[in-house]
Amino acid sequence: MADFLEFQGVTKRFGKTIAVNHASFGVKKGEFFSLLGPSGCGKTTLLRMLAGFERPDEGRICLDGKDITDLPPNKRSVNTVFQNYALFPHLSVFDNIAFGLKVAGRPKDEIESEVEKMLRLVQMEDRADHFPNQISGGQKQRVAIARALVNRPRVLLLDEPLAALDLKLRQRMLLELDLIHDEVGITFLYVTHDQGEAMSLSDRIAVMHAGVCEQIARPAEVYEAPKTSFVASFIGDTNFFDGVVSACPEPNYCRLSIGGFAEVLCYNDKQKAVGDRVNLSVRPEKFRISVDPPAGAAPRLNVLRAKVEDIIYSGNHTNYWVSVGERRVAIYQQHLAYLLDEKPIRWGDEVWLSWHADNGYMLDDSAPVDESLLPPKIPQNAAAAGEAK
Ligand SMILES: Nc1ncnc2c1ncn2[C@@H]1O[C@H](COP(=O)(O)OP(=O)(O)OP(=O)(O)O)[C@@H](O)[C@H]1O
Ligand SMILES: [Mg+2]
Structure with a gap:
């Protein structure tokens, strides 16, 4: 109708x-x-x-x-x-x-x-x-x-x-x-x-x-x-991971090889095949960041090592910028309980980054996005500034 x-x-x-x-x-x-x-x-x-x-x-x-x-x-x-x-x-x-x-x-x-x-x-x-x-x-x-x-x-x-x-x-x-x-x-x-x-x-x-x-x-x-x-970056903040499908280990899920950094599992609603290029969006709040490895063995959990580059405390949550290989990833983590939170995370720490495969979303296009719409980049001199603190 x-x-x-x-x-x-x-x-x-x-x-x-x-x-x-x-x-x-x-x-x-x-x-x-x-x-x-x-x-x-x-x-x-x-x-x-x-x-x-x-x-x-x-x-x-x-x-x-x-x-x-x-x-x-x-x-x-x-x-x-x-x-x-x-x-x-x-x-x-x-x-x-x-x-x-x-x-x-x-x-x-x-x-x-x-x-x-x-x-x-x-x-x-x-x-x-x-x-x-x-x-x-x-x-x-x-x-x-x-x-x-x-x-x-x-x-x-x-x-x-x-x-x-x-x-x-x-x-x-x-x-x-x-x-x-x-x-x-x-x-x-x-x-x-x-x-x-x-x-x-x-x-x-x-x-x-x-x-x-x-x-x-x-x-x-x-x-x-x-x-x-465009939609992913204009509405809210996001991280893009563009890669190539390296395997399809189970129906509706595929592995992405992301240049110089890692293999990650993602939900394959677009039925991509091995060799296809994929642009993945993962919102900053979908990640977990921790000093200790994530507990338990949740299925389809992506777990990567990362290094903390910058930390901005904002009251109800903290923004972290971490590097994984050559990529920079923005993470927002809510504080669920004061002083009962897990071990504190400090600038320069090697941490664990995890997110569930279902929380990454495949986009229709791989067009480069307007940089001005993305979350701010880690300042080039973050390392120096951190040392000076
Ligand atoms: N009467 C007009 N003559 C020539 N160009 C126009 C005219 N009206 C709109 N445009 C052009 O068409 C495009 C869309 O304009 P429009 O006013 O619809 O945008 P908008 O989304 O409402 O923007 P804003 O949020 O700034 O109001 C712009 O590039 C604008 O310069
Ligand atoms: Mg208008």
Whole structure:
């Protein structure tokens, strides 16, 4: 069955730039769906095509079974909340929210009751007669959301709506947005470059990179089972191990020979064969690091020797940088119990590094990733700095 909202092979070019490249995906009715990606990856362009402010060069956009690609913005039943609120400065909070209903020529008492409902929803009842310059950024954003929702759009588009707010307010607004979404049950299409926002709010996320939707999945799936090296490095931190399959000792598992460093076992959901190249992503928190060898003989546990290059204590966890052969590996280890933790790990220690084969994830591509998206490298002079301590 077709989805409530569908992008079918939607492409948009600006001169030589392909802002959106064959976007094809569906959004379900009532879903909180996010477009997540770095600046310039095409998020706003995709949203503007849905709103009707931009025309696709190729492809179609359908809403509730109807092709809306050629409809003007006001005939689409979608409303947008922008980053900069765009409230009318000369109108009160009440009149800002009432604006759409007045333009539509609704009766006065209906306008009043609808606006009051919205004021309650966004908790601005006591500010109805204030003007935009008399309320805070977070309050302006709530008015902007109320103004869009009062028209009862079938899809609410939100383009980085929290970007102008400070961190604390953003966190509070995230919770409020979530509540508003639950309450109104409208389909939300949310644009952000902030992975935390996308992860905490969304039913599903489309991760965009250079105009392409590289993965569309639930937040946990995007994090735990990234499809591409871009997704693995943009969302959270990761370690890449590229190698060649040297053996397939059991169904669904293969051994990777990783240049100059080791043989490791990994889950082979892609059915790779001996000789195939593989790019593996292992998240830093999936490793265990210990002075003593890991106890017991857990099946499919990879165990390697490593040398500690750098340690950064962060309260609830510690970041370790270790070298294994020529590779550097980032590890996050939580402190489960103060003073009861295992033997302390110090800079320069030879340690044991272990992780379960199921915790490494094979990627679709082996393309080099943008270095700026990876965790920071160990400083070249770490050894010297460590000695000086
Ligand atoms: N009107 C336009 N004319 C020319 N190029 C454009 C136009 N609008 C967008 N672009 C280009 O298309 C690409 C995608 O832009 P878009 O605004 O969709 O990115 P974005 O993901 O929303 O980025 P940001 O997170 O910075 O808002 C960029 O390279 C941008 O420069
Ligand atoms: Mg944008």
